[in-house]
Amino acid sequence: MVPADRPRPRRQNQGKDEGIARSRRSRQKEMIDIQLLRTDIDAVAKRLATRGYTLDVAGFKALEEARRRIQTATEQLQAERNAVAREVGQAKAKKDEARAAALMRQGAEFGEKLKSMEAENTAVQEKLRQFVSLIPNLLHESVQIGSRPEDAVESRRWGEPRKFDFQPKDHVDIGAGLAGMDFDTAAKIAGARFVVLKGAVARLHRALAQFMLDVHTAEHGYTEVYTPYMVSGECADGVTSLAKFKGDLFKVEDRDLYLIPTSEYSVTNFVRDEIVPLEKLPLKFVCHSPCFRSEAGAAGKDTRGMIRNHQFDKVELVHVVHPAKSYEAHEQLTGHAEAILRKLGLPYRVVTLCTGDTGFSSAKTYDIEVWLPGQNAYREISSCSNFEAFQARRMQARFRNEKGKPELVHTLNGSGLAVGRTLIAIMENYQRADGGVDVPSVLLPYMGPLKAIVPPR
RNA sequence: GGAGAGGUGACGGAGCGGUUGAACGUGCCGGUCUCGAAAACCGGAAUACGCGCAAGCGUAUCGUGGGUUCGAAUCCCACCCUCUCCGCCA
Numbered sequence: 001m002v003p004a005d006r007p008r009p010r011r012q013n014q015g016k017d018e019g020i021a022r023s024r025r026s027r028q029k030e031m032i033d034i035q036l037l038r039t040d041i042d043a044v045a046k047r048l049a050t051r052g053y054t055l056d057v058a059g060f061k062a063l064e065e066a067r068r069r070i071q072t073a074t075e076q077l078q079a080e081r082n083a084v085a086r087e088v089g090q091a092k093a094k095k096d097e098a099r100a101a102a103l104m105r106q107g108a109e110f111g112e113k114l115k116s117m118e119a120e121n122t123a124v125q126e127k128l129r130q131f132v133s134l135i136p137n138l139l140h141e142s143v144q145i146g147s148r149p150e151d152a153v154e155s156r157r158w159g160e161p162r163k164f165d166f167q168p169k170d171h172v173d174i175g176a177g178l179a180g181m182d183f184d185t186a187a188k189i190a191g192a193r194f195v196v197l198k199g200a201v202a203r204l205h206r207a208l209a210q211f212m213l214d215v216h217t218a219e220h221g222y223t224e225v226y227t228p229y230m231v232s233g234e235c236a237d238g239v240t241s242l243a244k245f246k247g248d249l250f251k252v253e254d255r256d257l258y259l260i261p262t263s264e265y266s267v268t269n270f271v272r273d274e275i276v277p278l279e280k281l282p283l284k285f286v287c288h289s290p291c292f293r294s295e296a297g298a299a300g301k302d303t304r305g306m307i308r309n310h311q312f313d314k315v316e317l318v319h320v321v322h323p324a325k326s327y328e329a330h331e332q333l334t335g336h337a338e339a340i341l342r343k344l345g346l347p348y349r350v351v352t353l354c355t356g357d358t359g360f361s362s363a364k365t366y367d368i369e370v371w372l373p374g375q376n377a378y379r380e381i382s383s384c385s386n387f388e389a390f391q392a393r394r395m396q397a398r399f400r401n402e403k404g405k406p407e408l409v410h411t412l413n414g415s416g417l418a419v420g421r422t423l424i425a426i427m428e429n430y431q432r433a434d435g436g437v438d439v440p441s442v443l444l445p446y447m448g449p450l451k452a453i454v455p456p457r
Numbered sequence: 458g459g460a461g462a463g464g465u466g467a468c469g470g471a472g473c474g475g476u477u478g479a480a481c482g483u484g485c486c487g488g489u490c491u492c493g494a495a496a497a498c499c500g501g502a503a504u505a506c507g508c509g510c511a512a513g514c515g516u517a518u519c520g521u522g523g524g525u526u527c528g529a530a531u532c533c534c535a536c537c538c539u540c541u542c543c544g545c546c547a
Contacts, residue, residue: 071507075516082516085528089475100527107527275467275504396505404486406504 032135033393038064047138050145050355055135063131067124074114074121081110134241137390139355140364146354152367153354158338159347161371166433170374171424172305175201177435177455181306193295195306200453204439205313205423207446209288212315212340216416220336222286222317227266229289230257235269238395240361247296259292263316264413271320271397275406281399282329283320286416288313306420307379313419319412322399323389326410330386334366337382337416343442346425347371349378363388366414370421374428381421384414
């Protein structure tokens with residue numbers, strides 16, 4: 001999957017119970033570069049403030065000071081212990097049993113003291129790690145400072161919203177008219193925020209996913225992948241802060257497994273603990289999968305229809321790139337998502353999220369918003385982010401650079417596109433006065449004989 | 458689910474509990490030789506963290522976690538993963 005000549009994958013331990021596995025490696029990981037905090041914490045605090053995040057500078061300094069003290073002391077004691085142990089070996093080699101016995105007695109004295117110091121050291125390191133792992137990524141300097149979604153900066157629009165000579169309906173009414181969208185049955189079997197699709201509408205939904213995969217693989221150079229729909233807690237923590245966003249995910253009972261809220265979770269982790277050869281970069285994957293989200297904080301929001309469901313399909317684009325190329329890749333990836341909308345003839349606009357609205361792991365995010373006549377508004381259909389080295393640092397995803405040294409990669413991803421919302425956009429934008437929906441020409445090859453979806457008579 | 462085998466560096470593969478960060482081989486980088494190349498020979502090369510202006514020193518890392526011990530890749534326990542056989546199953 002990753003490089004063909006990759007080393008045999010190292011199996012990481014899986015913490016049995018919930019939470020972040022405490023492997024040595026995960027103990028070291030942090031989200032933003034801890035060196036930056038040590039050397040220039042005030043500048044970091046200032047940049048984080050634009051997100052609305054208050055960095056506890058004093059708290060960090062205290063923790064860091066404690067860490068420095070205990071780590072140095074512990075390592076010193078370990079060095080002494082090692083020296084004594086080595087001497088025992090040498091004494092025994094020389095058959096000097098008396099000296100060996102004396103040294104062994106001396107070595108035994110390290111026992112309890114070392115044990116408690118090591119424990120304290122581990123505890124402080126863990127505390128520090130947790131502190132750092134809750135800090136969001138630093139934003140790219142081009143990102144507009146703001147706190148509300150409306151502060152996003154629009155960078156371009158494509159297409160003209162269609163003028164209707166009748167009153168356009170929203171997807172719920174259209175879907176009902178076509179007998180193709182059934183929220184009642186979905187509610188009966190799973191509760192609110194689910195949908196059952198039927199007949200030609202279900203087929204259109206499938207056609208969209210196929211179409212997107214075909215375009216991205218054939219025209220944009222992506223490798224199609226199929227992945228697990230569940231990931232370990234450790235992997236979830238690689239792409240964002242599990243501690244912080246646990247509530248947004250569905251967790252499998254009694255297991256350290258989470259349903260993916262996007263295939264970014266499974267795909268980006270392909271490179272976890274890997275050192276990718278330079279010549280393999282960039283890696284570009286496209287993955288169609290269902291996505292599961294608890295929508296815990298969205299009570300009362302978008303309750304009508306299938307705008308915001310617990311389960312939806314998405315075709316996801318993931319890039320793993322050389323750090324020098326990530327902003328270039330960000331533009332390309334966003335363009336790939338836009339290409340789908342253009343081929344489908346759906347009007348959209350692209351906005352750059354402001355500092356306060358950009359996701360935890362992202363340095364810069366473009367949202368693509370599609371025009372929905374039923375809502376008379378542009379609504380998000382894709383979110384394209386550059387995470388720089390943030391996720392890579394958490395995952396220990398690296399490449400071998402020009403000098404042969406391992407260095408963190410940059411990761412990016414974006415929806416290309418959310419399939420459910422694309423379905424909605426097509427139904428609303430291609431609706432007819434008679435309640436039918438025309439099939440966009442690029443989808444005709446996927447729809448068999450159907451040129452339009454019409455209400456049953 | 459039952460029985461067995463096994464997890465060591467880029468790869469293959471050693472490793473009586475004691476200078477083993479790890480033999481040996483391959484591959485890789487540099488050099489000698491050559492008109493050039495191959496071969497041969499010589500040399501180099503892990504990762505992370507800490508302290509230090511630096512040279513450098515130290516600590517940790519042999520699936521993961523814990524235990525025994527002055528000292529663990531080597532012994533003990535638990536877990537994870539891989540492989541083979543049997544059973545069950547989409």
